Amino acid sequence: MFHCGDLIDTGLSGTNAKGATDPIVKQATTVRQQEWVIETLIRVSGFSAVLFVALIFIFLLKEGTPAFAQVPLANLFGQRWYPTEGLFGTLPLLAGSLLVTLGATVMALPLGLATAVFIHELAPDWLREVLKPLIEVLAGIPSVVLGFLGMTAIAPLVQQHLNVPTGLTAFTGSLMLAYMALPTIISVAEDAIDAVPSQYRDGALALGATRWQTIWRVVLPASRFGVIIAVMLGIGRAIGETMAVMMVTGNAARVPHEWDALFHPVRTMTATVAAEMGEVAQGSMHYSVLFAVGILLFVLTFIVNAFASSIMIRGGRRRGGRLMG
Amino acid sequence: MRPSRQTSQRVAFAGLTVLATVVVIPIVLVVVYIVAQGIGALSWEFLTAMPQNGMKSGGIFPAIVGTLILTFGTALVSIPLALGAAIYLAEYAQDNWLTQAIRLAIVNLAGIPSVVYGLFGLGLFVLFMRLGTSIVAGSLTLGLMTLPVVISTAEEALSAVPGQFRVVSRSLGATRWQTIRHVVLPNALPGILTGVILGLERAAGETAPILFTVAAFYLPQLPSSPFDQTMALPYHLYVISTQVPGMPLRIQYGTALVLLLLVLGLDLTATLIRRQYRRRRQW
Numbered sequence: 001m002f003h004c005g006d007l008i009d010t011g012l013s014g015t016n017a018k019g020a021t022d023p024i025v026k027q028a029t030t031v032r033q034q035e036w037v038i039e040t041l042i043r044v045s046g047f048s049a050v051l052f053v054a055l056i057f058i059f060l061l062k063e064g065t066p067a068f069a070q071v072p073l074a075n076l077f078g079q080r081w082y083p084t085e086g087l088f089g090t091l092p093l094l095a096g097s098l099l100v101t102l103g104a105t106v107m108a109l110p111l112g113l114a115t116a117v118f119i120h121e122l123a124p125d126w127l128r129e130v131l132k133p134l135i136e137v138l139a140g141i142p143s144v145v146l147g148f149l150g151m152t153a154i155a156p157l158v159q160q161h162l163n164v165p166t167g168l169t170a171f172t173g174s175l176m177l178a179y180m181a182l183p184t185i186i187s188v189a190e191d192a193i194d195a196v197p198s199q200y201r202d203g204a205l206a207l208g209a210t211r212w213q214t215i216w217r218v219v220l221p222a223s224r225f226g227v228i229i230a231v232m233l234g235i236g237r238a239i240g241e242t243m244a245v246m247m248v249t250g251n252a253a254r255v256p257h258e259w260d261a262l263f264h265p266v267r268t269m270t271a272t273v274a275a276e277m278g279e280v281a282q283g284s285m286h287y288s289v290l291f292a293v294g295i296l297l298f299v300l301t302f303i304v305n306a307f308a309s310s311i312m313i314r315g316g317r318r319r320g321g322r323l324m325g
Numbered sequence: 326m327r328p329s330r331q332t333s334q335r336v337a338f339a340g341l342t343v344l345a346t347v348v349v350i351p352i353v354l355v356v357v358y359i360v361a362q363g364i365g366a367l368s369w370e371f372l373t374a375m376p377q378n379g380m381k382s383g384g385i386f387p388a389i390v391g392t393l394i395l396t397f398g399t400a401l402v403s404i405p406l407a408l409g410a411a412i413y414l415a416e417y418a419q420d421n422w423l424t425q426a427i428r429l430a431i432v433n434l435a436g437i438p439s440v441v442y443g444l445f446g447l448g449l450f451v452l453f454m455r456l457g458t459s460i461v462a463g464s465l466t467l468g469l470m471t472l473p474v475v476i477s478t479a480e481e482a483l484s485a486v487p488g489q490f491r492v493v494s495r496s497l498g499a500t501r502w503q504t505i506r507h508v509v510l511p512n513a514l515p516g517i518l519t520g521v522i523l524g525l526e527r528a529a530g531e532t533a534p535i536l537f538t539v540a541a542f543y544l545p546q547l548p549s550s551p552f553d554q555t556m557a558l559p560y561h562l563y564v565i566s567t568q569v570p571g572m573p574l575r576i577q578y579g580t581a582l583v584l585l586l587l588v589l590g591l592d593l594t595a596t597l598i599r600r601q602y603r604r605r606r607q608w
Contacts (some may be wrong), residue, residue: 038502045405045413054432114341115344115349139528141356141585148566149581179417212337213330291444
């Protein structure tokens with residue numbers, strides 16, 4: 001595995017007394033120069049992640065700023081999205097995204113948490129070996145495939161069984177999104193449950209608690225930070241999901257206000273950008289506004305993710321502190 | 326009277342089992358349904374022929390080739406950058422604000438919606454760098470999008486190599502880079518490979534980032550240079566299921582099945598590598 005030549009050359013270079021012209025010393029210098037180049041490249045790619053986040057934000061701003069500068073705010077945050085008539089109200093899109101995401105969270109949270117507990121606490125080993133890859137399969141299915149299936153197979157079911165005029169509704173979108181967020185929620189929640197020190201569990205059981213009491217009163221409360229992180233990451237995924245949502249929510253840009261809004265078509269921010277960007281003239285106001293919607297999406301997901309990672313850092317510290325103390 | 330502790334445990338466990346079933350059954354159903362509906366369309370001709378008759382008959386060859394090219398391009402962009410970043414984080418980074426900023430950036434890169442990557446690719450690569458809607462622009466966009474997945478898995482694989490390996494190597498006189506190159510990397514390779522495949526799997530299935538950067542509705546011939554547009558499987562599925570009226574359902578499901586098989590094939594490869602690696606690992 002080692003290239004012994006390299007090692008011996010550099011190893012001996014310092015103790016060699018023949019001076020700088022010695023070929024061995026010269027070779028060691030080349031090795032050092034090569035390493036300097038490689039290590040610099042490594043450092044640069046390390047910092048590149050920060051650079052890319054900045055670049056993404058800068059280019060969204062560059063293309064989206066004209067929208068904020070030239071479209072009156074009352075129009076930009078108005079209730080009507082009719083780009084061809086110069087009405088760029090993003091409120092229906094924002095409301096659509098929030099409604100679909102909220103619906104998805106309400107469905108995915110209990111399902112995801114229960115599955116994480118089931119896999120970690122109840123399932124026998126062989127079942128766990130089956131379930132985990134299966135959930136990874138779900139994570140791997142491309143969103144356009146799920147959207148296609150939602151459109152052709154699930155929307156008709158929704159229409160029939162819920163007796164609504166069209167199956168392409170916010171509910172259908174939430175349902176798809178819930179399943180798409182599940183792999184994230186399950187795996188993060190399971191990690192959190194796994195991280196609960198076994199002494200907690202043993203202590204509760206030794207005091208006479210049943211397994212369920214231990215799970216409900218000890219394990220879940222102790223893993224609450226992880227569970228919150230799981231939910232935040234799930235929400236982040238749901239807000240940003242594009243293709244599946246575009247294909248199943250019906251894309252009607254209206255502010256949902258009825259009590260049964262979940263069962264009407266809506267249009268999300270992501271779907272609007274994806275559907276309309278291909279058709280606008282580059283540099284037009286419509287084009288800038290779509291980038292502005294992109295900025296909104298970027299900021300929303302940034303907040304959600306920053307919140308999740310701040311809990312990750314703080315929660316870890318707090319638990320560590322308690323264990324040490 | 327409160328139910329006994331045993332009864333409530335039984336009820337709770339039954340509830341958990343039901344909820345877990347509700348999660349798992351649809352996954353199986355989705356896969357089985359797509360296979361059942363799409364298998365009839367699969368044939369040698371479907372995989373290797375050009376689309377004909379307004380895509381309503383013939384094959385999906387250019388879309389398959391396009392997706393393979395894009396996946397390859399993504400790998401070219403993503404692997405060197407992600408590997409460098411992972412090595413930096415695992416081997417060089419100190420615990421300071423800069424490292425925290427990098428980690429925060431990676432978490433946020435992972436959270437940026439795919440359609441926003443598409444917008445960014447359009448703004449930077451297609452327009453600003455004047456690459457046009459091209460394979461290069463699409464690969465760069467997809468490559469950036471896969472960075473966080475590959476970086477995190479690769480970093481995890483590098484960190485899992487025991488510290489003693491490094492200590493021994495350095496004590497034998499190897500430099501830091503020699504240690505990384507000859508000791509750490511070979512031991513972490515299977516884990517890194519798993520991460521790369523997972524990233525490429527995501528890239529192969531994505532539609533939103535390629536919408537405005539590379540994807541073509543229909544092309545009568547294969548791309549001939551990296552600056553050409555190309556068709557791609559996910560975008561093709563989107564097009565034929567929403568934009569082309571009267572499209573035979575059989576072809577739609579066939580396309581969905583091919584995409585699913587491609588992606589799950591990559592997934593399976595990653596799982597197998599990981600398994601093999603766990604079995605062979607000697608620490």
